[in-house]
Amino acid sequence: MTDTMDKIEQAYREKAQRAQTWSGLPVEQFYGPSDVTGLNYDNNVADPGQYPFARGIHRDMYRGRFWTRREVCGWGRGSDTNKWLKFQLQQGISGVSVVFDNGGHLGLDADHPQGRHELGVTGVSISSLQDAEDLWGDIPLDKVSTSIIESSPAIAVRVAEYVTVAERRGMDIGCLRGNVQNDSLHFHFCGNGIATPVDMATKMGVDVIEYLTRNLPNFYVFSVNMYDLRENGISAAQEIAFGLGIAQTYIEGALARGLDVDSFGPRCSFYVAAHIDLFEEVAKFRAMRRMWARMLRDKYGAKDERTMKFKAGVHTAGSSLTFQQPLNNVVRVAYQALAAALGGVQSIHCCSYDEAISIPSEEALTLAIRTQQMLAYETGVANVADPMGGSYYVESLTDKLEEEATRILRHIETVGGMKKAIQSGWVEAEIQKAAVLHRKEVDDGQRIVVGVNAFQGDAAESAQPRTFRIPDEILQAQIAATRRLREERDNAALRRAIDHLRREVDKGEQHNLMPAVIEATRCYGTTGEIIGTIREAYGHTYDPLDLIQSPFRGQG
Amino acid sequence: MEKKPRVLIAKMGLDGHDRAAKVVTAILRDAGMEVIYLGSYQTADRIVRAAMEEDVDAIGLSCLCGAHVSYAQELKERMRQQGLGDVLLLVGGVIPQEDVSTLHEVGADGVFPAGASAESITSFIFERVKATVA
Numbered sequence: 001m002t003d004t005m006d007k008i009e010q011a012y013r014e015k016a017q018r019a020q021t022w023s024g025l026p027v028e029q030f031y032g033p034s035d036v037t038g039l040n041y042d043n044n045v046a047d048p049g050q051y052p053f054a055r056g057i058h059r060d061m062y063r064g065r066f067w068t069r070r071e072v073c074g075w076g077r078g079s080d081t082n083k084w085l086k087f088q089l090q091q092g093i094s095g096v097s098v099v100f101d102n103g104g105h106l107g108l109d110a111d112h113p114q115g116r117h118e119l120g121v122t123g124v125s126i127s128s129l130q131d132a133e134d135l136w137g138d139i140p141l142d143k144v145s146t147s148i149i150e151s152s153p154a155i156a157v158r159v160a161e162y163v164t165v166a167e168r169r170g171m172d173i174g175c176l177r178g179n180v181q182n183d184s185l186h187f188h189f190c191g192n193g194i195a196t197p198v199d200m201a202t203k204m205g206v207d208v209i210e211y212l213t214r215n216l217p218n219f220y221v222f223s224v225n226m227y228d229l230r231e232n233g234i235s236a237a238q239e240i241a242f243g244l245g246i247a248q249t250y251i252e253g254a255l256a257r258g259l260d261v262d263s264f265g266p267r268c269s270f271y272v273a274a275h276i277d278l279f280e281e282v283a284k285f286r287a288m289r290r291m292w293a294r295m296l297r298d299k300y301g302a303k304d305e306r307t308m309k310f311k312a313g314v315h316t317a318g319s320s321l322t323f324q325q326p327l328n329n330v331v332r333v334a335y336q337a338l339a340a341a342l343g344g345v346q347s348i349h350c351c352s353y354d355e356a357i358s359i360p361s362e363e364a365l366t367l368a369i370r371t372q373q374m375l376a377y378e379t380g381v382a383n384v385a386d387p388m389g390g391s392y393y394v395e396s397l398t399d400k401l402e403e404e405a406t407r408i409l410r411h412i413e414t415v416g417g418m419k420k421a422i423q424s425g426w427v428e429a430e431i432q433k434a435a436v437l438h439r440k441e442v443d444d445g446q447r448i449v450v451g452v453n454a455f456q457g458d459a460a461e462s463a464q465p466r467t468f469r470i471p472d473e474i475l476q477a478q479i480a481a482t483r484r485l486r487e488e489r490d491n492a493a494l495r496r497a498i499d500h501l502r503r504e505v506d507k508g509e510q511h512n513l514m515p516a517v518i519e520a521t522r523c524y525g526t527t528g529e530i531i532g533t534i535r536e537a538y539g540h541t542y543d544p545l546d547l548i549q550s551p552f553r554g555q556g
Numbered sequence: 557m558e559k560k561p562r563v564l565i566a567k568m569g570l571d572g573h574d575r576a577a578k579v580v581t582a583i584l585r586d587a588g589m590e591v592i593y594l595g596s597y598q599t600a601d602r603i604v605r606a607a608m609e610e611d612v613d614a615i616g617l618s619c620l621c622g623a624h625v626s627y628a629q630e631l632k633e634r635m636r637q638q639g640l641g642d643v644l645l646l647v648g649g650v651i652p653q654e655d656v657s658t659l660h661e662v663g664a665d666g667v668f669p670a671g672a673s674a675e676s677i678t679s680f681i682f683e684r685v686k687a688t689v690a
Contacts, residue, residue: 102570102621114599117623118570192572194597232575323670356670357652358622435575436582443674452671467652469622545597 018446022277023235025400031392039395044290048344048385052293054286054398055386056344057309062382067340068095068347069372070147070313074124075101075359076474077481078134081124085139087362091369095347096139096178097147099123100158105187106195106544107154107531110482113547119475122359123149127482128526132161142171146178147313151187151225152195153204155180156514157530159211160521179220179269179313182208185246186225188422189232189431194544198419200534203509206253211514213254213264220267220311222250227315230273233435236284237401241408242427243270244291245418251300252417257510261300265307274340274348275317276332282388283397285312285343291402291409313347314340321355324462325451329353334371341381342388348372358468485524494523498533498552505537561685562612566594566603567619568627576649577618580677584616587678600627600634607640613685614644614665624651625658632663644684648672 020026028035039045046052049059058064071093073084085096101123103115109127110119119125126132139146141162150158159180163173184201187193195201209221226243234242247268254264272288275281292310296302316336321329330353340348350371352364360368376382388394412421421427441447448454451462497520504516513534520530532542532550542550565581567574574596581593592610594603607615615635619627628647635643647659648668659667666680 102572105572106570108570114597115570117626118621121622122571189575190573194572233579357650431575432578432582435579439579439583439674453673462653464653467654 018448021236021280021397022275023237023280025237025280025397025404027393027397031396033392035392035396038399045389045395051297051305051308052290053309054290055389057289057311057346059385061344061385062341062376063385066094066376066382067345068145068313069093069369069376070095070097070145070347070349071360071365071368072097072099072147072149072315072349073360073365074099074149075122075468076120076470077125077478078131078137080120080474082135082137082139088365088369089144091366092373093369095145095147097149097349098135099149100154101125104150104154104527105152105192107152107527107535108543108545109526109528110478112528112543112545114545116475116479119478120470125475125478126158126161127478127528128485128524129161129164129521130481130485130524131478132158132165136162136165141166141169142175144177146176147223148178148180151181151183152192153184153201153531153534154195154527155182156204156208156517157521157527159208160514160518163216164518164522173216175218176216177218179223179267180208180212181225181271182222183225183246183250183271185249185418185422186228186242189428190228197535197538197540198423200538200540202249202253202419204513204534205250206257207512207514209250209254209264210257210259210512213259213267218267220269221254221264222247223269223271223313224250225271227271227273229431230275231317231319232431233319233438234431235404235434236275236277236280237404238408238430238434239273240284240288240291240401240405241412242418243272243288244295244405244409245412245421247292248295248299248413249418255300261296261302262304262307265296265300265302266304266309268307269311269313269346272312272314272345273317274314274336274343274345276320276336278335278339278342279388279394279397280401281336281339282343283394283401285340285345286386286389286394286398287402287405288312289344290398291405312343312345313349314343314345315349316340316351318351318355321351321353322449322451323356325457326353326356326462326465328451329355330367330371333368334375337371337375338379338381341375344386354465354468357464361466361468364465482526486526489524494520494525494529495552497523497525498529501530501533502537505534561589561614561681562592562610563589563614563616563681564592564594564603564607564610564612565616565618566598566606567596568598568600568603568617568631569619569621569623570597571619571621572596573620574618576620577616580616580618580648583674584678584681587674587682589678589681600631603631604634604638604640607635607643608638612643614646614681616646616648619647619649619651622650624649625655625662628659628664629662636663644681646677646681648677 048056350368352360651669
């Protein structure tokens with residue numbers, strides 16, 4: 001009895017002890033007018049829809065249109081993900097978002113010797129146009145905005161497949177809406193460096209930017225994945241700076257290709273984290289918008305206001321979710337989605353509460369969608385653009401984050417840009433430092449994570465949700481289908497297309513490979529074959545893992 | 557003088573998400589161990605060869621993509637074949653509760669699902685390595 005009484009006494013006296021944002025910025029007890037004396041509303045903040053767009057990129061924000069509700073999905077074969085997409089559409093998503101499996105990221109086919117255990121597990125297994133036909137199948141691509149999540153050079157093949165499927169179904173590809181991630185630089189920090197040899201990958205990224213700019217005017221040309229960088233443990237300011245630094249590389253590549261900044265600028269986008277410190281995240285989105293607007297106008301000479309508008313898709317922070325007490329994650333995700341909506345983003349993916357153990361079950365996914373719907377329809381948050389604008393704390397924090405992020409971005413620019421900063425090892429060192437520090441703070445109890453280092457409760461509370469498992473038959477079928485495809489397709493036509501692709505690479509850095517990639521895709525060339533051929537032409541091994549050889553060596 | 561535990565950290569298969577493996581590497585080094593970070597895309601063969609060359613006390617396998625049982629099984633078999641049956645096998649990452657006992661059955665000595673504390677990992681290694689040496 002005394003134990004319980006002591007506990008209540010202790011609980012009564014608990015207080016906020018960590019007077020910092022999640023990222024470690026110190027915060028005051030309160031903020032007042034003296035913290036925002038330099039505000040300069042007209043020049044630095046402005047109304048929503050007005051340069052520099054700190055308050056939002058549209059005057060009417062969610063009264064014009066809600067953020068897109070997009071839930072990342074992908075598992076098994078094309079047909080499995082197609083069914084899953086239809087389930088999502090039924091539950092109320094308003095945009096489609098597909099991610100590919102680990103083999104896909106590396107540019108490997110389903111029948112690759114080292115791929116056996118990871119086939120279709122963390123993304124859908126797509127090796128060829130045949131699989132893509134099953135994936136996109138009967139989805140009304142000309143009516144649904146589609147996110148194609150791939151950042152290795154394989155994105156070129158994914159785009160080729162998507163466009164081919166749409167065309168064959170009689171659609172006007174100019175009507176297709178959506179985005180590609182197409183961010184090879186960030187991939188180095190998800191450990192996918194071997195799939196994205198820097199020069200080849202950035203060049204092909206520009207090929208995709210150029211192809212989309214010229215052919216799919218409603219498609220976003222890249223979506224810099226700041227989310228994955230943040231997930232490695234970095235701060236909000238680093239997230240902003242690294243993201244903008246990466247974008248600079250792609251913008252400059254596109255400009256060097258001869259594209260006008262306003263021809264692709266309006267369709268640059270970012271994939272951003274929504275983390276658990278609500279105010280810091282809202283301030284982050286506002287700071288990012290302001291920095292992007294200035295960067296595009298002042299550094300790159302943009303004239304079109306649409307180019308200066310920062311477009312953000314959000315993914316709530318998976319790394320903040322816990323293995324212990326999984327239902328707590330429902331609440332965390334709700335807070336994070338709230339931060340995103342208050343932050344004026346353009347689309348939201350809510351993680352599912354079983355994030356720490358597997359890809360989402362149907363129940364968990366449905367709840368994630370409902371989270372967004374409650375946010376949109378019940379809380380009133382969507383009625384007013386930038387509802388936190390004018391808050392002394394949020395305006396002050398916005399300025400602070402911009403200041404910190406600018407300092408980091410200037411450093412990156414000084415060392416010669418993001419590519420150089422990555423190649424020198426500096427970015428990796430910064431990320432590792434942040435990740436180790438974060439881990440230490442949790443282990444030391446300086447950062448409280450409910451259920452992990454505080455309030456551990458009992459075993460029942462940590463009862464695990466059902467783990468989503470993929471039946472082995474599906475994976476076997478995918479391997480068999482890939483092998484059958486290699487035998488049954490017109491291999492002579494493919495051979496010609498592959499040889500043509502190889503010659504196209506030799507035409508140099510300004511020459512766009514997309515037409516040749518599309519041609520090889522139409523001949524049912526597999527990802528491994530198409531990307532492998534390009535890799536060889538660049539002087540790399542055909543297979544990133546160097547376990548298989550090109551079947552196209554020698555004269556056709 | 558007590559020998560520093562030598563630990564090899566690796567990932568098998570295709571998944572390149574290596575931040576956790578790198579953070580654990582830092583944790584073990586800070587705790588006074590010698591760590592050989594082999595990295596991603598390893599095969600059981602390569603891991604075992606490196607483990608032999610480096611004469612390690614423990615191998616730490618990080619798996620975030622659901623294939624932990626398959627990889628642990630493959631690796632343990634290879635370890636036994638090459639006479640490394642005494643080397644500890646630790647598995648960490650995205651591991652559902654229901655797989656913990658399965659992992660032990662296929663030969664994992666320590667299993668550390670997401671959220672395992674640094675202390676739990678380091679103390680496990682120190683205790684078990686001391687026991688082996690003693």
